[in-house]
Amino acid sequence: xxxxIHGVMKEGINVxxxxxxxxxxxxxxxxxxxxxxxxxxxxxxxxxMGAALDIEALPPPSDLANHTGVVxxxxxxxxxxxxxxxxxxxxxxxxxxxxxxxxxxxxxFGGNQARESYEGCVECAIQLVRxxxxxxxxxxxPPGGKNHPIYQSWHVWKLEGKSIRDVATLVGSDLFEKxxxxxxxxxxxxxxxxxxxxxxxxxxxxxxxxPTDPYYLTDKDDEKDVSKIKWRYSPMAPCHCNTSNSRxxxxxxxxxxxxxxxxETAHREYYxxxxxxxxxxxxxxxxxxxxxxxxxFMQEMLKGKSEDEINALMExxxxxxxxxxxxxxxxCKIVREGGAIALKAIASDNPCSKLYSWDPEVYAGVxxxxxxxxxxxxxxxxxxxPKAELLKWTEEWNExxxxxCDNTGLTGSEREDVxxxxxxxxxxxxxxxxxxxxxxxxxxxxxxxxxxxxxxxCSQSSSSSSIHxxxxxxxxxxxxxxxxxxxxxxxxxxxxxxNHKQKWCKPGTRERQTTGISSxxxxxxxxxK
Numbered sequence: 001x002x003x004x005i006h007g008v009m010k011e012g013i014n015v016x017x018x019x020x021x022x023x024x025x026x027x028x029x030x031x032x033x034x035x036x037x038x039x040x041x042x043x044x045x046x047x048x049m050g051a052a053l054d055i056e057a058l059p060p061p062s063d064l065a066n067h068t069g070v071v072x073x074x075x076x077x078x079x080x081x082x083x084x085x086x087x088x089x090x091x092x093x094x095x096x097x098x099x100x101x102x103x104x105x106x107x108x109f110g111g112n113q114a115r116e117s118y119e120g121c122v123e124c125a126i127q128l129v130r131x132x133x134x135x136x137x138x139x140x141x142p143p144g145g146k147n148h149p150i151y152q153s154w155h156v157w158k159l160e161g162k163s164i165r166d167v168a169t170l171v172g173s174d175l176f177e178k179x180x181x182x183x184x185x186x187x188x189x190x191x192x193x194x195x196x197x198x199x200x201x202x203x204x205x206x207x208x209x210x211p212t213d214p215y216y217l218t219d220k221d222d223e224k225d226v227s228k229i230k231w232r233y234s235p236m237a238p239c240h241c242n243t244s245n246s247r248x249x250x251x252x253x254x255x256x257x258x259x260x261x262x263x264e265t266a267h268r269e270y271y272x273x274x275x276x277x278x279x280x281x282x283x284x285x286x287x288x289x290x291x292x293x294x295x296x297f298m299q300e301m302l303k304g305k306s307e308d309e310i311n312a313l314m315e316x317x318x319x320x321x322x323x324x325x326x327x328x329x330x331x332c333k334i335v336r337e338g339g340a341i342a343l344k345a346i347a348s349d350n351p352c353s354k355l356y357s358w359d360p361e362v363y364a365g366v367x368x369x370x371x372x373x374x375x376x377x378x379x380x381x382x383x384x385x386p387k388a389e390l391l392k393w394t395e396e397w398n399e400x401x402x403x404x405c406d407n408t409g410l411t412g413s414e415r416e417d418v419x420x421x422x423x424x425x426x427x428x429x430x431x432x433x434x435x436x437x438x439x440x441x442x443x444x445x446x447x448x449x450x451x452x453x454x455x456x457x458c459s460q461s462s463s464s465s466s467i468h469x470x471x472x473x474x475x476x477x478x479x480x481x482x483x484x485x486x487x488x489x490x491x492x493x494x495x496x497x498x499n500h501k502q503k504w505c506k507p508g509t510r511e512r513q514t515t516g517i518s519s520x521x522x523x524x525x526x527x528x529k
Contacts, residue, residue, distance in 0.1 A: 038120020
């Protein structure tokens, strides 16, 4: 277990796909192994490191047992199902021993092992439910396993096809039965589900203690289904920006989530799907005038169409949106046709930006020069970008600018003028619009301490910063950066406070800004729907 913990924290190993063999079942992942053994301490340590609660991991193969006689785990099983199975089995053994059964083995099973196993499995099951584990999972035999002796108790208790909720009374614990009943209600679960840091406290009393700290995510179609909730990724797990950084060739931070992207300038809300281990990252965005115009355009385009026609159009658009070349072509089209207005929207209408003076044709041409899979929209008001990422993007933009000049045959003073005007700088302006003084060193300026503490409120997003990263079969990441002003001095912050507190620090800012558009939609996506 120490080797696993070291591998997860230091080497980025996915805790959900490390398999264990046990004398009872084969093909279990770490969390399933811990709960079957009733090892609460190991279970909570794994969840703290980011283990998904309801992932099946390795499904059982077509053959039930291997040459060693170890039986494959139940089909579609989860850690909670194995904990409940262990509790029912141990309780059954204790009952047999109490009635004088099992002959000479009664002392061994009845005295310590069965009792300890039962208590451990019950405690694991209770804590998993309080963490948000799915109680609708059903007991299913693995292929060819219906008549295997290891599943004998399933026949006795008639478990096949029943859910964990259905068999809660068979566990023999009033506390477990009550917990399952309470957490089956959406309202109770959202209010009382525990934080995944190991504290056994509800999120609202732990790492999501501030009103502005979100800790769950529901899709619109699944708002009433407790099994479809995505909970905030463990604050004590290795931050997922390490994975994205390695993909981008950036240095890894090796920090836990809470000390990295949770309260970082580039705030990212990581949510975990417990059934797939998929990580989804959200950042709420403000609706800019240009985006609102695009929404109106889309409504006009869909007016009068049938539901089937709309669905077909949306499906076609989603397929096109997966093509990087299509995306960059449409971004460039928007810049060319929108001109200064489009560049102003990219800079989020910030008066300190120099993009207003850039040539839209050059801007679009530089984006087209980049690899479509790596292309991005440059924004010189880049308070949000972490230093390493900022330096990399600056270098890539300037290299593409040189290539653009080569491709268009620019030489002499004309080339020098284009490069001088359109060169990307890693130095950000002061957030005070009456100052706009540039940094003299990268990340020199400081941000508002209040916004830093409640970074989720600083949710106005740059439409330029959208990155999609595919990892393994188990993980998909999507994130967009957010930003909040940084100032060259306390005097500038004080001078800008009247504007700043209304836009960034005022309670309810986040709710006000999130109305109308989801974080996963960029301006290009909206215009091309």
